[in-house]
Amino acid sequence: MANKLSQYYAPTLKEAPKDADILSAKLMLRAGLIRKTASGIYEWLPLGMRVFRKVENIVREELDKIGAQEIILPAVQPKELWEQTGRWEEYGKELLRFEDRKKAGFCFSPTAEEVITNCIKRDVKSYKQLPVVLYQFCIKFRDEIRPRFGVMRSREFYMKDAYSFCETEKSAEEWYKKFFEAYNSIFTRCGLKFKAVEAESGNIGGSFSHEFMVVAKTGENAIEECVECGYLASDEKAGKKCPKCGGKYKSTRGIEVGHTFKLGTKYSESMNAKFLDKDQKPHPFIMGCYGIGITRVVAAAIEQNNDENGIIWTKELSPFDIHLITISEDEKVLAQANLLIKEAEAKGLTVLWDDRDKQAGMKFKEADLLGLYNRIVISPKTLKEDSLEYKARDSKDATMWKLSNVKTKLNDLT
Ligand SMILES: Nc1ncnc2c1ncn2[C@@H]1O[C@H](COP(=O)(O)OP(=O)(O)OP(=O)(O)O)[C@@H](O)[C@H]1O
Ligand SMILES: [Mg+2]
Numbered sequence: 001m002a003n004k005l006s007q008y009y010a011p012t013l014k015e016a017p018k019d020a021d022i023l024s025a026k027l028m029l030r031a032g033l034i035r036k037t038a039s040g041i042y043e044w045l046p047l048g049m050r051v052f053r054k055v056e057n058i059v060r061e062e063l064d065k066i067g068a069q070e071i072i073l074p075a076v077q078p079k080e081l082w083e084q085t086g087r088w089e090e091y092g093k094e095l096l097r098f099e100d101r102k103k104a105g106f107c108f109s110p111t112a113e114e115v116i117t118n119c120i121k122r123d124v125k126s127y128k129q130l131p132v133v134l135y136q137f138c139i140k141f142r143d144e145i146r147p148r149f150g151v152m153r154s155r156e157f158y159m160k161d162a163y164s165f166c167e168t169e170k171s172a173e174e175w176y177k178k179f180f181e182a183y184n185s186i187f188t189r190c191g192l193k194f195k196a197v198e199a200e201s202g203n204i205g206g207s208f209s210h211e212f213m214v215v216a217k218t219g220e221n222a223i224e225e226c227v228e229c230g231y232l233a234s235d236e237k238a239g240k241k242c243p244k245c246g247g248k249y250k251s252t253r254g255i256e257v258g259h260t261f262k263l264g265t266k267y268s269e270s271m272n273a274k275f276l277d278k279d280q281k282p283h284p285f286i287m288g289c290y291g292i293g294i295t296r297v298v299a300a301a302i303e304q305n306n307d308e309n310g311i312i313w314t315k316e317l318s319p320f321d322i323h324l325i326t327i328s329e330d331e332k333v334l335a336q337a338n339l340l341i342k343e344a345e346a347k348g349l350t351v352l353w354d355d356r357d358k359q360a361g362m363k364f365k366e367a368d369l370l371g372l373y374n375r376i377v378i379s380p381k382t383l384k385e386d387s388l389e390y391k392a393r394d395s396k397d398a399t400m401w402k403l404s405n406v407k408t409k410l411n412d413l414t
């Protein structure tokens with residue numbers, strides 16, 4: 001069943017709220033994808049949720065493909081675990097701490113190295129059980145000093161975090177590469193232009209890391225790219241010259257959507273998480289961790305792809321495949337719309353039908369704002385030519401499809 005816009009919860013706004021400070025946030029609010037509950041805390045409405053789920057499913061498929069296994073870890077985590085690694089103190093004010101009714105200390109998870117290391121320590125005793133590679137999707141909370149840019153730098157956000165536990169350096173390296181490649185597949189499948197750059201490890205620590213950046217002029221992060229060999233580094237890491245060839249850098253900007261870390265034994269040592277090798281000798285697990293900000297990916301996709309009229313979804317992330325506009329309540333128009341929906345859905349295409357009794361101009365404007373990848377118009381005028389009108393959101397020109405040809409044309413949209 002097609003979703004009718006007349007009954008769909010997508011409350012659009014003519015103007016963005018005054019405190020929206022970046023284009024993607026303005027568009028997400030105007031198109032009814034999100035609403036703000038409090039500083040850095042948002043509600044996700046149905047249209048936003050559909051994109052969110054698409055990103056999540058792409059991530060899940062690619063991680064399942066490399067053999068990672070999905071779990072869920074607690075969002076509320078005990079203080080004792082964070083004390084073992086010293087991060088209860090170290091993490092600073094971004095860590096939201098509180099007490100339960102018995103005065104026991106807890107925090108709302110900003111990341112989950114402590115909990116997962118404790119989990120593995122409990123059950124994995126031998127090298128024969130390794131490697132163990134797990135991931136979860138979960139709401140994270142970081143009490144950011146300056147929440148801004150809508151869901152791009154929020155306090156509550158939805159993240160995929162993954163952790164690898166290995167016996168040897170070599171195996172840890174192999175898993176790092178698998179994740180690196182999975183991340184490449186994920187952002188490629190999302191239809192985004194991105195770069196993987198060498199970076200500092202920050203609050204998570206460890207020896208080595210890469211940031212995945214969605215390329216956008218308004219991005220918070222500076223990326224340095226060697227003009228000679230194409231080597232990429234974050235500006236904090238870049239130095240004056242390319243470490244690979246001595247070439248000069250040119251700068252671009254990006255939005256960090258994913259981060260891979262080689263952790264080594266930082267957490268397993270401090271938490272005394274060890275396995276026994278072939279000779280019954282204990283060793284700390286060699287760890288890696290890998291994050292993707294699902295909610296930030298949605299905002300970054302909009303920041304990268306938009307025009308003066310609204311969002312331009314990539315084919316892969318479009319909340320519905322087709323935005324169908326009918327003009328007039330004419331019986332023939334409605335019959336044709338129902339037929340189109342049936343044929344589209346038979347091919348697995350999803351349809352949002354603007355069935356509302358509103359002016360054509362307004363409907364077109366809203367279609368541009370919502371930014372679905374394909375737009376189809378059926379009106380008495382198009383039917384007079386035995387046609388309907390098709391337009392891709394990212395192209396200027398509409399084309400007419402003969403009704404007799406619609407089935408074939410729909411194939412091109414799948
Ligand atoms: N405040 C936030 N709001 C939304 N997404 C976030 C936020 N902080 C981190 N993320 C997402 O979670 C991913 C993994 O978290 P990680 O700890 O690596 O982030 P980070 O290095 O603190 O990011 P940043 O430098 O942007 O603060 C990031 O790549 C990003 O996509
Ligand atoms: Mg941060």
Ligand SMILES: [Zn+2]
Pocket residue numbers: 226227228229230231242243244245246247
């Ligand atoms: Zn170079």
